[in-house]
Amino acid sequence: MSTATAPARGTSHPHVPTSRREQKARRMDRSSPLWAVLAWVVGFLFVAPVLWMVLTSLHSEEDAATNPPSVAASLTLDGYRAFFDSSPAAPLLNSAGASLISTAIVLCLAIPAAYALSIRPVRKWTDVMFFFLSTKFLPIVAGLLPLYLFSLNTGLVDNIWMLIVLYTAMNLPIAVWMMQSFLAEVPGEMLEAASIDGAGLIRTLRSIVAPVAVPGIAATALICFIFSWNELLLARTLTATVAGTAPVFLTGFVTSQGLFLAQLCAAATVVSLPVLVAGFAAQDKLVQGLSLGAVK
Known part of the structure; x- marks a missing residue:
C-alpha cells in the first residue's frame, strides 16, 4: 500500500x-x-x-476622379509636373521663412520665461501659466477683422513679417507650457553648482539648461514649426500674391472648373515633405521630449 x-x-x-x-x-x-x-x-x-x-x-485626373477609386490604375507623374509648372517656389519659401523665423523667436522668448516659471519661480506663477493658456481660449476667427484692419492701416497686408508676428504670438503660449514642464526636470544640483562657480543667467541657460533640455527644445520647436507651416486661416486672410504661403497655394487647386484631385494630392505630398523630414531628423529627441521630459 x-x-x-x-x-x-x-x-x-x-x-x-x-x-x-x-x-x-x-x-x-x-x-x-x-x-x-x-x-x-x-x-x-x-x-x-x-x-x-x-x-x-501618382494617378491621372480621370483615374483619381473615379468612384469608387481605382487602386490598380496606371501610374503617372503628371500631377507632380503640373504642380512644379505652377511656380510653387515662392509660397514654399514664404512658409519656410515664416515658420523658421517665428519658431526661433518663440524659443528665444519661451526658454527664459519657462526658466522663470519652473527653475526660478516667480510669485503666483500658476496665475501666469493660466494667463498664457487663456490666450488660446479665443478662436482665431474671432480676431480676423481687427487683425485685417490693423494690417490694412499699417500697410502690412500681404507682408510676411505680419505672419511672423502672428505665428509667434500663436505658438508662444504652447511653447511656454511645454518648456515649463521640461525645465522643471532639470536637476537643482546642477544649477546650484553653476551658481557656486559664478555662472550668470545667460551662461546658465546656454551651458547648463539648454544641453539638458535638448529633447524638450526639439519637441517644442518641431510642434511650433508644424503649427506655423500648416496654418491657413491667417495666411488666407492677410496675404495675396506676394506673401502667400504653401497652404494658401494648395487651395488654388480647388477652382470653379472643378477639383483637380491628382494635382492637389501631388501638391499636398510635396508640401508635407519638409515636416516629415524634420520629424524623422528629430524623432529621437522628439520621443524623449514628449515621453520623458528633459531628465528623469
Missing part, C-alpha cells in the same frame, strides 16, 4: 505561480502579441490616409 507524500514546507507546486508578480508577468506575456497587433492596426489607420494621398498623386 503506497502512501502520498506531502510536499515539503516552503516549496510550491511547479504549475502554480508563486507570487502575484509571476501571475502578472504571465498575463502580460500572453497579451503582448495582442497589443502588438493592435499597435500595428492603429499605426496603419494613421498612415493609410497618407499612403492613399501619395497613391492618388
Whole structure:
C-alpha cells in the first residue's frame, strides 16, 4: 500500500505561480502579441490616409476622379509636373521663412520665461501659466477683422513679417507650457553648482539648461514649426500674391472648373515633405521630449 507524500514546507507546486508578480508577468506575456497587433492596426489607420494621398498623386485626373477609386490604375507623374509648372517656389519659401523665423523667436522668448516659471519661480506663477493658456481660449476667427484692419492701416497686408508676428504670438503660449514642464526636470544640483562657480543667467541657460533640455527644445520647436507651416486661416486672410504661403497655394487647386484631385494630392505630398523630414531628423529627441521630459 503506497502512501502520498506531502510536499515539503516552503516549496510550491511547479504549475502554480508563486507570487502575484509571476501571475502578472504571465498575463502580460500572453497579451503582448495582442497589443502588438493592435499597435500595428492603429499605426496603419494613421498612415493609410497618407499612403492613399501619395497613391492618388501618382494617378491621372480621370483615374483619381473615379468612384469608387481605382487602386490598380496606371501610374503617372503628371500631377507632380503640373504642380512644379505652377511656380510653387515662392509660397514654399514664404512658409519656410515664416515658420523658421517665428519658431526661433518663440524659443528665444519661451526658454527664459519657462526658466522663470519652473527653475526660478516667480510669485503666483500658476496665475501666469493660466494667463498664457487663456490666450488660446479665443478662436482665431474671432480676431480676423481687427487683425485685417490693423494690417490694412499699417500697410502690412500681404507682408510676411505680419505672419511672423502672428505665428509667434500663436505658438508662444504652447511653447511656454511645454518648456515649463521640461525645465522643471532639470536637476537643482546642477544649477546650484553653476551658481557656486559664478555662472550668470545667460551662461546658465546656454551651458547648463539648454544641453539638458535638448529633447524638450526639439519637441517644442518641431510642434511650433508644424503649427506655423500648416496654418491657413491667417495666411488666407492677410496675404495675396506676394506673401502667400504653401497652404494658401494648395487651395488654388480647388477652382470653379472643378477639383483637380491628382494635382492637389501631388501638391499636398510635396508640401508635407519638409515636416516629415524634420520629424524623422528629430524623432529621437522628439520621443524623449514628449515621453520623458528633459531628465528623469
